[in-house]
Amino acid sequence: xxxxxxxxxxxxxxxxxxxxxxxxxxxxxxxxxxxxxxxxxxxxxxxxxxxxxxxxxxxxxxxxxxxxxxxxxxxxxxxxxxxxxxxxxxxxxxxxxxxxxxxxxxxxxxxxxxxxxxxxxxxxxxxxxxxxxxxxxxxxxxxxxxxxxxxxxxxxxxxxxxxxxxxxxxxxxxxxxxxxxxxxxxxxxxxxxxxxxxxxxxxxxxxxxxxxxxxxxxxxxxxxxxxxxxxxxxxxxxxxxxxxxxxxxxxxxxxxxxxxxxxxxxxxxxxxxxxxxxxxxxxxxxxxxxxxxxxxxxxxxx
Amino acid sequence: xxxxxxxxxxxxxxxxxxxxxxxxxxxxxxxxxxxxxxxxxxxxxxxxxxxxxxxxxxxxxxxxxxxxxxxxxxxxxxxxxxxxxxxxxxxxxxxxxxxxxxxxxxxxxxxxxxxxxxxxxxxxxxxxxxxxxxxxxxxxxxxxxxxxxxxxxxxxxxxxxxxxxxxxxxxxxxxxxxxxxxxxxxxxxxxxxxxxxxxxxxxxxxxxxxxxxxxxxxxxxxxxxxxxxxxxxxxxxxxxxxxxxxxxxxxxxxxxxxxxxxxxxxxxxxxxxxxxxxxxxxxxxxxxxxxxxxxxxxxxxxxxxxxxxxxxxxxxxxxxxxxxxxxxxxxxxxxxxxxxxxxxxxxxxxxxxxx
Amino acid sequence: xxxxxxxxxxxxxxxxxxxxxxxxxxxxxxxxxxxxxxxxxxxxxxxxxxxxxxxxxxxxxxxxxxxxxxxxxxxxxxxxxxxxxxxxxxxxxxxxxxxxxxxxxxxxxxxxxxxxxxxxxxxxxxxxxxxxxxxxxxxxxxxxxxxxxxxxxxxxxxxxxxxxxxxxxxxxxxxxxxxxxxxxxxxxxxxxxxxxxxxxxxxxxxxxxxxxxxxxxxxxxxxxxxxxxxxxxxxxxxxxxxxxxxxxxxxxxxxxxxxx
Numbered sequence: 001x002x003x004x005x006x007x008x009x010x011x012x013x014x015x016x017x018x019x020x021x022x023x024x025x026x027x028x029x030x031x032x033x034x035x036x037x038x039x040x041x042x043x044x045x046x047x048x049x050x051x052x053x054x055x056x057x058x059x060x061x062x063x064x065x066x067x068x069x070x071x072x073x074x075x076x077x078x079x080x081x082x083x084x085x086x087x088x089x090x091x092x093x094x095x096x097x098x099x100x101x102x103x104x105x106x107x108x109x110x111x112x113x114x115x116x117x118x119x120x121x122x123x124x125x126x127x128x129x130x131x132x133x134x135x136x137x138x139x140x141x142x143x144x145x146x147x148x149x150x151x152x153x154x155x156x157x158x159x160x161x162x163x164x165x166x167x168x169x170x171x172x173x174x175x176x177x178x179x180x181x182x183x184x185x186x187x188x189x190x191x192x193x194x195x196x197x198x199x200x201x202x203x204x205x206x207x208x209x210x211x212x213x214x215x216x217x218x219x220x221x222x223x224x225x226x227x228x229x230x231x232x233x234x235x236x237x238x239x240x241x242x243x244x245x246x247x248x249x250x251x252x253x254x255x256x257x258x259x260x261x262x263x264x265x266x267x268x269x270x271x272x273x274x275x276x277x278x279x280x281x282x283x284x285x286x287x288x289x290x291x292x293x294x295x296x297x298x299x300x301x302x
Numbered sequence: 303x304x305x306x307x308x309x310x311x312x313x314x315x316x317x318x319x320x321x322x323x324x325x326x327x328x329x330x331x332x333x334x335x336x337x338x339x340x341x342x343x344x345x346x347x348x349x350x351x352x353x354x355x356x357x358x359x360x361x362x363x364x365x366x367x368x369x370x371x372x373x374x375x376x377x378x379x380x381x382x383x384x385x386x387x388x389x390x391x392x393x394x395x396x397x398x399x400x401x402x403x404x405x406x407x408x409x410x411x412x413x414x415x416x417x418x419x420x421x422x423x424x425x426x427x428x429x430x431x432x433x434x435x436x437x438x439x440x441x442x443x444x445x446x447x448x449x450x451x452x453x454x455x456x457x458x459x460x461x462x463x464x465x466x467x468x469x470x471x472x473x474x475x476x477x478x479x480x481x482x483x484x485x486x487x488x489x490x491x492x493x494x495x496x497x498x499x500x501x502x503x504x505x506x507x508x509x510x511x512x513x514x515x516x517x518x519x520x521x522x523x524x525x526x527x528x529x530x531x532x533x534x535x536x537x538x539x540x541x542x543x544x545x546x547x548x549x550x551x552x553x554x555x556x557x558x559x560x561x562x563x564x565x566x567x568x569x570x571x572x573x574x575x576x577x578x579x580x581x582x583x584x585x586x587x588x589x590x591x592x593x594x595x596x597x598x599x600x601x602x603x604x605x606x607x608x609x610x611x612x613x614x615x616x617x618x619x620x621x622x623x624x625x626x627x628x629x630x631x632x633x634x635x636x637x638x639x640x641x642x643x644x645x646x647x648x649x650x651x652x653x654x655x656x657x
Numbered sequence: 658x659x660x661x662x663x664x665x666x667x668x669x670x671x672x673x674x675x676x677x678x679x680x681x682x683x684x685x686x687x688x689x690x691x692x693x694x695x696x697x698x699x700x701x702x703x704x705x706x707x708x709x710x711x712x713x714x715x716x717x718x719x720x721x722x723x724x725x726x727x728x729x730x731x732x733x734x735x736x737x738x739x740x741x742x743x744x745x746x747x748x749x750x751x752x753x754x755x756x757x758x759x760x761x762x763x764x765x766x767x768x769x770x771x772x773x774x775x776x777x778x779x780x781x782x783x784x785x786x787x788x789x790x791x792x793x794x795x796x797x798x799x800x801x802x803x804x805x806x807x808x809x810x811x812x813x814x815x816x817x818x819x820x821x822x823x824x825x826x827x828x829x830x831x832x833x834x835x836x837x838x839x840x841x842x843x844x845x846x847x848x849x850x851x852x853x854x855x856x857x858x859x860x861x862x863x864x865x866x867x868x869x870x871x872x873x874x875x876x877x878x879x880x881x882x883x884x885x886x887x888x889x890x891x892x893x894x895x896x897x898x899x900x901x902x903x904x905x906x907x908x909x910x911x912x913x914x915x916x917x
Contacts, residue, residue: 026742030735041770101672104665117915123676125903127854130892134679235763272766378819390817394835407822
């Protein structure tokens, strides 16, 4: 008991750090790093986009919107549209493949679900280059797929399935499919199974229950996965570079060129800015859609 | 208070934004007593407990321990320990590790830590479970570990936050007496926070009833039960019957029952009520002259095994008057719903409350 | 609905086939004596031998491991502290956006931003610049993982520790850290994998010459400028390494990969 008396004579008053200060101190190093090595560089790019390429490849600090005007020219607009189209194709295919797979996993016995998910995610964690290279091996004229089809007598001539749009879309789908499966699975899991049972109890068939209850309620997860794939695909560089064979230019390749061959950093910066803008708009739209869906759900409960 | 209080709060106030959780509360805790902080949810009792523990600092007022001001003293320096409602056992340590932790923080020699930990585990009948982790224990076992962990430090005051809330009814009643016995044995000052008034009445030597950040009444269980200071206290503790009216000479003037005699008096003409406990109400066919009475009709008879609660619809009251009759009472069997009956009580058993 | 189940299951297995076919083909090829997918000429581990014998490949592998180890160490420390700081505050959309940004920004944009940044400052490029850059997305990643763990953290054990007399630091050391450690470790292992596999940012922020070439950069060069069969062996080793780390991470972090 005397110990207590000794201690508080030593401590004095209010040596307590407030929780706010403590949380700021904890966050400071991390946020500091992100500020210096992410925010500042992005700001630099932001500013570069308004300047011009110097004669010898440096930067002429003349302020103007010429880069953005140039980005609107037909040749570049086509590239943006092409990138969007390819990304959209990849997104749609990925979602169509992913939903049934995620649904199948969610109906598997509980103990096995984690294992199935893990198997799905594993390829996602291997090297991106390697995964893309594997498709070069598979898709080229003397590759496995062509030889397999020829061996089965389905085709006489090898199919041109490499170094074109088909290959790029395939590569994109392959790379992001696991993530979409995970996102949709998570959304299915969050749904209350009693809702499905209630629908069946009220007389709906399995298909109707899926169409009118499960699907609408899992749509937010689908949307999240879809936006993610689209955003990652549109800015992708490696897949079109390796699987497009230099013939397919997407936004990512364009930016890469500006920095490496054309040495027009300001223009590359402007293109990056436009890309980020598109991304941000999409993410915003998705967030709003999710909020609206949630709001409606709440109003319905009230 | 004959001896100096072990802990005291002097006009303690704590605000959270615009809400005043604790409003100018002053309390004294006597050494070795079992004290209860009682009140509805949101009344500030948990905040008060955390102020005692040192997790909240009051905006105004002082916290005293053994006569010294410890308001600025941090929780880990106070010889006061808290048993959490969720028990807060360290999941990655064994029972032994959990209990020894507090002693390790005191920097005691290893031999002594081992001895005291062993002793308390023995006392709490946890010796066999010493090597287990919390997720391998039942709810009751975890509670004993949480208790042992706090007690082993021999704090000046032990604070318990709703210690029995997670238990089912039968276990709760058993544990109420267990806790009381334990407190007597170790002789420490216990402060229990609870929202269950029955629990407070059973366990506490003294209790404080709180409402909206203020202490409404302090006293022994009997004081609060038989002499509530206000309608709130009367309504919160136990079951009560209220007869409304206006103060008049000699008692309470009511519309339906005439003048009800009462001991207490206030300035005449004020709205007031007489509160009578169910066990003080006597049911009779005729009203005895020296009793107060209200005429009514039996609406419901609720059988509780060891007694009967008769609900009597009475003129002038929205709620039925509840009269308690012991099941062993010979008169118990003669009452039927629909019977007209007088609810009577001696004037000294009714309490006049003006607020 | 037995029919639907059967179709669903068939679909799932097809998806697995789709996901693993390329991987299995590469692994198989790495043991093909001929090295080319045109014909199977017999089992051989010669390509693995060639890998180890090539000094360039070995040095780039070493570089990769150095970059991964250092950037993971820094990112794990900073990311964990960041998560601890953030989770004690009220929800803030701005803060969340900042913490998720590195994972959402297209890596090519991050890469050119960092290159511009270093060039503007006259900063020399080398392994160190890659390390500094890798920390950026790894911080966000570790932070996200640890935050998920913290959401289920019962904060009253921290108060209990303080109530029993421990200081803030002792509480962190003996209660908080041990409790979140599996999550932190799992996050670190995944971050290590991310760094090992990362190409674009490394490519842009590396210095000239062999001394700052990482394995992915070497793989890219090999794919672009002439495929030699050693690449299959390298691919197999890198993939197996990643898979091992991921599986170990899932075991230690109990579901950190699958989010369960």
